[in-house]
Amino acid sequence: MTQTDIRKVAVAIADRGYDILIGGGLIAGAGREIAARLPGIRAAIVTDENVAGRHLAALKEGLEAAGIAGQVLTVMPGEATKRFEVLEKVVDGILEARLERGDAVIALGGGVVGDLAGFASGIVRRGMHLVQVPTSLLAQVDSSVGGKTGINTPRGKNLVGVFKQPALVLADIDALDTLPPREFAAGYAEIVKYGLIDKPDFFAWLEDNRAAVFSGGSARSEAIAVSCRAKAEIVARDEMENGDRALLNLGHTFGHALEAATRFDGTRLVHGEGVAIGLALAHRFSARLGLAPQQDAERVEAHLAAAGLPCRLSDVPGGLPSAEVLMDYIAQDKKVSRGTLTFILTRGIGRAFIARDVAPVDVLGFLRENLEP
Numbered sequence: 203m204t205q206t207d208i209r210k211v212a213v214a215i216a217d218r219g220y221d222i223l224i225g226g227g228l229i230a231g232a233g234r235e236i237a238a239r240l241p242g243i244r245a246a247i248v249t250d251e252n253v254a255g256r257h258l259a260a261l262k263e264g265l266e267a268a269g270i271a272g273q274v275l276t277v278m279p280g281e282a283t284k285r286f287e288v289l290e291k292v293v294d295g296i297l298e299a300r301l302e303r304g305d306a307v308i309a310l311g312g313g314v315v316g317d318l319a320g321f322a323s324g325i326v327r328r329g330m331h332l333v334q335v336p337t338s339l340l341a342q343v344d345s346s347v348g349g350k351t352g353i354n355t356p357r358g359k360n361l362v363g364v365f366k367q368p369a370l371v372l373a374d375i376d377a378l379d380t381l382p383p384r385e386f387a388a389g390y391a392e393i394v395k396y397g398l399i400d401k402p403d404f405f406a407w408l409e410d411n412r413a414a415v416f417s418g419g420s421a422r423s424e425a426i427a428v429s430c431r432a433k434a435e436i437v438a439r440d441e442m443e444n445g446d447r448a449l450l451n452l453g454h455t456f457g458h459a460l461e462a463a464t465r466f467d468g469t470r471l472v473h474g475e476g477v478a479i480g481l482a483l484a485h486r487f488s489a490r491l492g493l494a495p496q497q498d499a500e501r502v503e504a505h506l507a508a509a510g511l512p513c514r515l516s517d518v519p520g521g522l523p524s525a526e527v528l529m530d531y532i533a534q535d536k537k538v539s540r541g542t543l544t545f546i547l548t549r550g551i552g553r554a555f556i557a558r559d560v561a562p563v564d565v566l567g568f569l570r571e572n573l574e575p
């Protein structure tokens with residue numbers, strides 16, 4: 203397959219800048235792109251079973267054509283793969299293939315594979331090259347950009363990991379054609395998030411072009427490119443998450459609480475669905491506090507609903523625990539400092555800000571109202 207309509211987002215991070223390429227045919231073309239940037243390397247390809255069945259052959263063929271020998275390490279799909287035992291197997295597979303520091307780990311898959319393989323690439327031989335080939339929409343617009351990698355422990359999600367910037371990210375938009383529709387919609391919530399943070403024109407563009415983004419082609423590439431650029435800009439300003447990077451958590455405080463309340467089981471709620479409800483709630487809560495226009499909250503909700511995403515607490519199948527229990531999850535996630543919560547609130551569409559003085563009692567009251575049928 204030939205590469206089509208390729209967009210490039212250059213990520214500027216001190217001395218470790220890299221390109222994100224977005225477009226069609228990039229999995230088949232990966233060998234050539236990698237060889238051009240990292241000549242003479244060998245590679246370990248980490249992927250999961252779902253993705254391997256659909257996209258591994260094209261990647262391998264392109265790598266071989268470019269003279270890159272690749273050892274394949276396949277893991278089980280799903281969040282449970284982000285754990286120490288699996289990391290150990292991946293690390294061992296890379297070492298068994300006798301790869302050196304100058305060689306590369308290629309992460310072919312969604313955010314689970316990207317986080318796991320990225321972490322392995324950051325620690326084997328004190329850091330090998332990493333090439334991200336994200337195959338889920340969420341991974342293309344979020345997890346493959348920004349350099350966070352890691353695994354979960356029984357004490358919580360993403361608690362162990364390293365910052366590891368990739369040498370290259372290849373986002374093949376055609377790969378998304380095999381993604382389950384529910385996963386595509388979930389990734390779309392993160393795209394909407396970038397508009398809501400500080401790109402009101404992009405949000406308006408999404409309102410006009412949602413169907414085209416879902417069906418593929420150039421609108422899809424454009425939405426992914428804008429999202430990658432948005433995340434890359436915020437990350438370049440704040441790589442280690444001391445300030446502005448927190449804006450990326452818009453919708454995530456409520457979202458994480460909902461994921462925790464549904465035990466991260468991935469059937470009742472996937473991450474992006476929690477984020478979608480979280481985005482709607484963050485806008486409604488901001489309106490409730492008199493910070494943002496009510497009609498903006500309604501616009502956000504209408505757009506998420508049109509995309510087939512949940513946007514109310516009552517949309518969570520199987521019901522939710524009480525407002526008090528949800529509040530506990532929020533407090534655990536956010537750490538209450540001096541009796542107040544840090545929250546990403548908004549003054550309206552595209553005008554999100556970090557609020558460090560949110561009163562827990564206001565959140566609790568808001569949750570109670572929203573839990574009522």
Ligand code: NAD
Nearest residue numbers: 252279312313314315337338340341344345350377380381
């Ligand atoms: P995932 O990797 O589990 O992928 C979702 C599902 O889609 C899986 O079953 C996977 O096998 C399948 N899949 C992926 N690509 C496919 C394709 N092209 N065709 C068919 N099936 C495909 O989950 P995700 O939503 O991609 O990522 C979620 C993970 O990302 C979480 O672990 C989260 O913590 C992490 N994350 C990390 C960051 C970061 O900055 N590092 C940011 C956001 C999320």
Ligand code: ZN
Nearest residue numbers: 344392473477
């Ligand atoms: Zn997210």
